Structure formats: C-alpha cells, structure tokens
Amino acid sequence: MFSMSYLPSAERLTVVIIKARNLRLQDDGKVDLNPFIKVCITSGSKKVKKKKTSTAHGTNSPTWNEALVFSVHRESLRNISLEVSAYHDNKIGVDEVIGRIRLSQDSEDGLRCQELLRENSTAARWYSLS
Template sequence: TIKNTTDPVFKERFLFSVEPELIQGKSLQLQVFAVDKYARQKVIGEADVRVGDIDLNMPIRMWFNLRDIDEKPTEYGDILFSLSYLPTAERLTVVIVKARSLRWRNGKDSGDPFVKVYLLQNGKKISKKKTSIKKGEKNPIFNEAMIFSVPATALP
C-alpha cells in the first residue's frame, strides 16, 4: 500500500501457469481498484486484452482506456501496461506500468487504486494477481510485473 500520493510506483511480478492448449482465445483482464477508509475494494475501471491478438515474441507497451465494469461509455482513466513473451522460458510477462487521470465514482476526488489481472479461459477467471495499493493516487505508477507460464505450443 502506498499512501497519500497521486503517482504511486508498483514493482511486482506475477507468474501464471497455463497449459499450452488453453492459451488460444484467452484474454487478460486488468482492473484498477481503490480501497476506501473501511478497507472495501471498489473497481475504478477495467481493460481486456486478447492474448491471441498480440505477437508475444515482441515486448509491447501500450495504454488502454479503462471502461466502467458495467460497460457504460464513461471513462475512468487510462492504464499503461506491457506484454512480452520469452520463448526459451515459456513465460508471458505482464507489467502494469501506470495509470493516469483516474476518476473515482460517487464524486470522490481521491482513492487508493490497485490493479487486478485475471487470466481468462472461455470467459472464466482461472488465475488472478494484483498490484500493491497506491494510497490517494490519481496517476499511480506501479511498475509491477506478473509472470504467467505459457508454453510456446499454446501460442498462435
């Protein structure tokens, strides 16, 4: 947990083990959360990435707009993350770099954001990792890596 900053930095790595035949058609779902004064977790927004649509032989780094979990058109900020695949180690690395312009629900002007990454199979969450909390941040910097074991035979 990082308190009272609008630019938190996260430096974490997460490893997910995935069978080769299970990676095709899979998605990663990233959710940014805030924790209120009662330690309740509230989703600020989310983004999905279809793993099969990305060339995992090349590291990538991109911003994604966070959407409301109810898929309303309102924006709640942006999230920047990178994906890379190391064939020799059969490892998919997701780095949650940072988020920006986070907007809290219910008119609040601050919160305690963090990100959850889900590995999905046929829309079902099969694995989950999360970053540390960045207290009071609207533009948190995480720099936390999550590592998934993904055999090369499972990639397109």
C-alpha cells in the same frame, strides 16, 4: 499504461503495469483513490490465473512499475484473453471497479496479442479503460 512480453523458452508471459492517470469512480466524485490493478488470464469463460499490484494510496494518477509474471504454454497463448482491471481498494466493504480493458484475438486490441507471438514483446502504451 502497461506492456507485455512473452519468453518462449520459459513459456512465461510478463505484464508490466507501469502507471495510470485520471482514474475516477463512476458513481462518486472522489479525487483521492486507493487504486490497484488486477490482471486475469481467461481461457473461454474460465479464469485461469490472476495477480494484482500493490495498492497506491491517495492518488488518481498512480505509478506502480510492477511486473506480473504468468506461466503460459505457447500453444494456449493463442486462446487466452487478458483482462486488466483497475480497482479502488475500499478499506471497509467490497473493492469498487474503476474500469477495465480486455485483450483477446477478437477484441479491438487483439492485434497486440498477435504481435506478442511474433515479436516476443510489445512496447508500453496507454490503454483506455471502460
């Protein structure tokens, strides 16, 4: 669950990561994960900015309530994509992807980006990861 808001006067996009539920790794039956969320802003195929939350330890239904703030020019807001990814923090080795969702103008949830431009914020809602 997350929400987005855009403050035109400061050209600031805020993504508030609220919580997740029933996170699972695809290949593994692990019940207790160490999840964190990474938000990437891309323009075309180039990653422009990225930020992540803190790691929640030993849970598959974490609560973060963390705001990730990005500086985004109003003109470029129409051309960016937002990717929200959940990861399991492996203490040893590479972090494992749990799932992700991509929001852009031509995605299924692209309407959310259009609403953001008109209303300056979107209500918090659940998104399904794939």
